[in-house]
Amino acid sequence: MSPHAPAAVRVPAAAEAVFARIRQARIVPVVRVRNAAVALGLVDRLAAAGLDVIEITTTIDGWDDVLRTTADTHPDICAGAGTVTTPRLARQAAAAGARFCVSPCLVPAVRAELSGTGIPLIEGGATPTEVLGAAQHGVAKLFPAHLGGVAYLRSLLAVAPEARIMPTGGIPLSEVGGWLDAGAFAVGVGSDLTAPGDITARVGEVLGR
Structure with missing residues (x-):
């Protein structure tokens, strides 16, 4: 990393294994829908499209049950919890089997809560200080x-x-290739990916499958 950027900390092997899955996936679907039933149906569609890293947000009613069911029905999927902004949510995510957690901002209390669990936290930020500060722990969310x-x-x-x-937030599928070409580690995509229709075809157009 540049001498002007924050110094990286040691990233545990378990976290690096999750980051490797995210890097290989290139697209991380962000599931943010009304309720657990809708979310589980969407997880099935994403799995059928070959997407094996999925972020399930804590804004879904029954999100922790979605995580547990996903682990049971799709054991090959690396499912994480999104919008983890408090230690309580971090504990719930860990108990539900989340493989990773994502926050829209810097949350030191959540990072402390997850310390020692082997569950990596991908913190979000918008400014250089925030993004590069988060990146020193492994992967940052822009x-x-x-x-x-x-x-x-x-x-x-x-x-x-x-x-x-x-990068995550307001990115249409048509722009994913441009972000990846610019050096994005992976790209988080929400409603433009999870909308009704053929997810397999949409992903194929972007990733050349």
Whole structure:
């Protein structure tokens, strides 16, 4: 990492294994829907499309049950909890079997809660201080990514070329390729991916499957 960026901390092997899954997936679907039944149906559609890393947000009614059921019915999926903003949510996510947690902001209390669990936290940020500070722990979430666009990611990576950054927020599938070409570690995609229709075909167009 650039000498101007925060120094990286040691990332546990278990966390690196999860990050490797995310890197390989390239697209991380963000499931943010009304209730558990709708979410589970969407998880089935995403799994059928070959997407094996999924973020299930804590804003869903019964989100922890969705995580547990996903682990039972799709054991090959690396499912994580999104919008984890409090230690209580972090404990619930760990108990539900989350493989990773994601926050829209820097949350030191959540990071402390997850310390020693082997569950990595991907913290979000918008400013260089926030994003590069989060990246020192492994992977940072650039959020909301659409505000700065691809050019902003390039600027961040120009000063910290080794930073692992996952843009999320307001990114249509048609722009995923541009983010990946600019150096994104992976790209989080919500409603444009999870909308009704053929997810397999949409993903194939983006990733060339």
